[in-house]
Amino acid sequence: MHRCDSAGFAIRLDDLRYKIGGRAVLDGITLHSSARRIGVVGRNGSGKSTLARLLAGLLAPTSGRIRIAGHDVFRDRRAALATVGILFQNPDHQIIFPRVGEEIAFGLRQQGLDKAQAAAGVQAVLHSFGKPHWQDAPVSVLSQGQKHLVCMMAVLAMRPQLLILDEPYAGLDIPTRRQLARHLHRIPARLLHISHDPADLAQSDQLYWLERGRIIAQGPPETLLPAFTAEMVRLGDLDDIADLPG
Numbered sequence: 124m125h126r127c128d129s130a131g132f133a134i135r136l137d138d139l140r141y142k143i144g145g146r147a148v149l150d151g152i153t154l155h156s157s158a159r160r161i162g163v164v165g166r167n168g169s170g171k172s173t174l175a176r177l178l179a180g181l182l183a184p185t186s187g188r189i190r191i192a193g194h195d196v197f198r199d200r201r202a203a204l205a206t207v208g209i210l211f212q213n214p215d216h217q218i219i220f221p222r223v224g225e226e227i228a229f230g231l232r233q234q235g236l237d238k239a240q241a242a243a244g245v246q247a248v249l250h251s252f253g254k255p256h257w258q259d260a261p262v263s264v265l266s267q268g269q270k271h272l273v274c275m276m277a278v279l280a281m282r283p284q285l286l287i288l289d290e291p292y293a294g295l296d297i298p299t300r301r302q303l304a305r306h307l308h309r310i311p312a313r314l315l316h317i318s319h320d321p322a323d324l325a326q327s328d329q330l331y332w333l334e335r336g337r338i339i340a341q342g343p344p345e346t347l348l349p350a351f352t353a354e355m356v357r358l359g360d361l362d363d364i365a366d367l368p369g
């Protein structure tokens with residue numbers, strides 16, 4: 124648990140850019156934070172998922188720099204696997220094995236644990252979530268919320284210092300959201316939660332507003348979320364839904 128309390132843990136992004144086909148999806152992001160719960164709010168297409176993938180080291184920046192706890196997460200995959208975990212919106216894009224235990228073991232094996240160590244890690248995380256009987260359960264019989272929980276257990280088994288949440292609650296009903304949120308509240312990892320929904324981010328210690336690949340505002344949720352909501356309502360009153368990206 125104390126691992127993530129290590130002094131000096133920080134996310135440092137410097138003039139981070141990511142282009143696809145010449146178009147800037149992220150257009151010069153500078154963000155330095157050691158807050159425990161960071162929120163990033165932004166509407167559809169603002170670049171949130173691209174940022175999440177860059178932070179997890181799954182994409183290479185076009186230019187600029189990312190350091191998570193001092194690690195270059197794209198270049199140093201080993202450090203990335205030990206440092207950053209990510210939960211995506213759709214668990215079907217994350218889960219690759221037919222059984223729960225195999226799915227959880229996979230990440231641990233990637234981290235270099237041998238079979239016996241990985242099996243022990245699987246048992247430990249299933250126990251800590253009160254789900255030891257899920258070990259051999261086929262993923263195909265699980266509900267969407269249960270699949271989310273499998274992803275969460277798989278990622279947390281790897282003991283990341285930072286957990287990135289890319290709208291993991293979108294599309295889930297309220298009881299499922301509340302249960303997943305309860306699990307997240309008791310984990311030791313730092314959280315970077317990305318969402319278009321202000322309700323997900325009210326508990327953030329530090330909040331950033333992403334718009335067209337740039338951070339256009341930052342501040343505490345009490346001031347930033349009302350401003351974001353007001354702007355979303357204003358945009359909703361316009362008719363720009365047909366505009367194509369330029």
Ligand SMILES: Nc1ncnc2c1ncn2[C@@H]1O[C@H](COP(=O)(O)OP(=O)(O)O)[C@@H](O)[C@H]1O
Nearest residue numbers: 143148165166167168169170171172173174368
């Ligand atoms: N692989 C890709 N190919 C082409 N365009 C992409 C790709 N990934 C993202 N984009 C574009 O980049 C922009 C930001 O996407 P994304 O990061 O998914 O935003 P968000 O998660 O905020 O909705 C969108 O306009 C999207 O269409």
Ligand SMILES: [Mg+2]
Nearest residue numbers: 171172173290
């Ligand atoms: Mg997204």
